[in-house]
Amino acid sequence: MPAPAGTGVVFRRVDLDGFEIEAVGRNVARVSYATSLQKKGVLISTTEHLLSAFIGIGLDNAIVELDNLELPILDGSAQPFVDLVLQAGLKRQRKKRSYLRILREIEVREGNKFIAVYPASGYTVAYTINFAAPIGKQSFELDLSRDLYRKEVGPARTFGFLREEQAMKNMGLIRGATEANVIVLSDTGVKNGPLRFPDEFVRHKVLDLIGDLALLGRQIIGRVVADRAGHAMHTALVTRLLKDRSLWEETTDVTQAPDIAESREPSRHVPRQA
Numbered sequence: 001m002p003a004p005a006g007t008g009v010v011f012r013r014v015d016l017d018g019f020e021i022e023a024v025g026r027n028v029a030r031v032s033y034a035t036s037l038q039k040k041g042v043l044i045s046t047t048e049h050l051l052s053a054f055i056g057i058g059l060d061n062a063i064v065e066l067d068n069l070e071l072p073i074l075d076g077s078a079q080p081f082v083d084l085v086l087q088a089g090l091k092r093q094r095k096k097r098s099y100l101r102i103l104r105e106i107e108v109r110e111g112n113k114f115i116a117v118y119p120a121s122g123y124t125v126a127y128t129i130n131f132a133a134p135i136g137k138q139s140f141e142l143d144l145s146r147d148l149y150r151k152e153v154g155p156a157r158t159f160g161f162l163r164e165e166q167a168m169k170n171m172g173l174i175r176g177a178t179e180a181n182v183i184v185l186s187d188t189g190v191k192n193g194p195l196r197f198p199d200e201f202v203r204h205k206v207l208d209l210i211g212d213l214a215l216l217g218r219q220i221i222g223r224v225v226a227d228r229a230g231h232a233m234h235t236a237l238v239t240r241l242l243k244d245r246s247l248w249e250e251t252t253d254v255t256q257a258p259d260i261a262e263s264r265e266p267s268r269h270v271p272r273q274a
């Protein structure tokens with residue numbers, strides 16, 4: 001539902017007397033397989049695809065009602081959310097959009113996992129993954145300011161390995177997973193093809209990352225680089241950013257060039273578009 005300018009995205013549990021949870025970093029709950037929000041013991045799970053769709057199409061303010069703790073997985077991508085919102089229509093609000101402009105770099109490492117954000121003039125997300133066969137190494141980069149989200153990232157579906165299925169089900173996860181909403185991978189290939197993109201896997205990681213960074217509550221002006229990261233590292237970056245106000249400023253001026261003297265992006269973390 002529509003919301004006044006400045007609201008951000010607020011989830012509303014209609015099955016719990018309309019209890020509301022804001023889609024912001026301070027409400028991030030345990031994060032492993034999917035991103036969850038929690039407030040006063042009330043949980044909302046798997047928020048990343050919807051929030052990614054909202055950022056991708058430039059939707060800032062909305063009330064999202066749901067009657068369960070988990071968002072529907074739909075086809076495993078952000079496409080159905082994008083289509084439904086655009087069908088309903090977007091309205092330009094009078095208040096200027098507020099951005100979070102990165103002023104200083106921040107890098108988070110954990111073993112061979114890496115995520116960082118650097119000052120830049122627009123919002124770009126670059127991701128590299130390195131999974132076992134049949135995925136292997138893939139890199140993809142999206143410039144969100146160029147309106148490419150709908151075409152290049154929104155349709156990319158989530159994926160899972162057949163050999164991990166039972167272990168995840170034993171943990172109570174992916175109970176709703178079917179071949180209609182997840183790309184199923186065996187050791188030899190894709191079980192339920194065809195893929196929507198040859199590199200659909202890394203494109204979905206870009207989708208997830210955009211959705212997790214939406215928990216900053218504002219669009220970023222900066223360049224995000226991730227290598228083999230996941231929801232836990234995505235949200236760790238959100239938490240680190242929100243904690244350190246010297247890393248960014250709030251601005252409504254998207255044109256003003258950042259001070260890129262601080263940007264020293266290591267060259268080995270510049271994945272090229274696949």
Ligand SMILES: [Zn+2]
Pocket residue numbers: 048049158204208
């Ligand atoms: Zn996902």
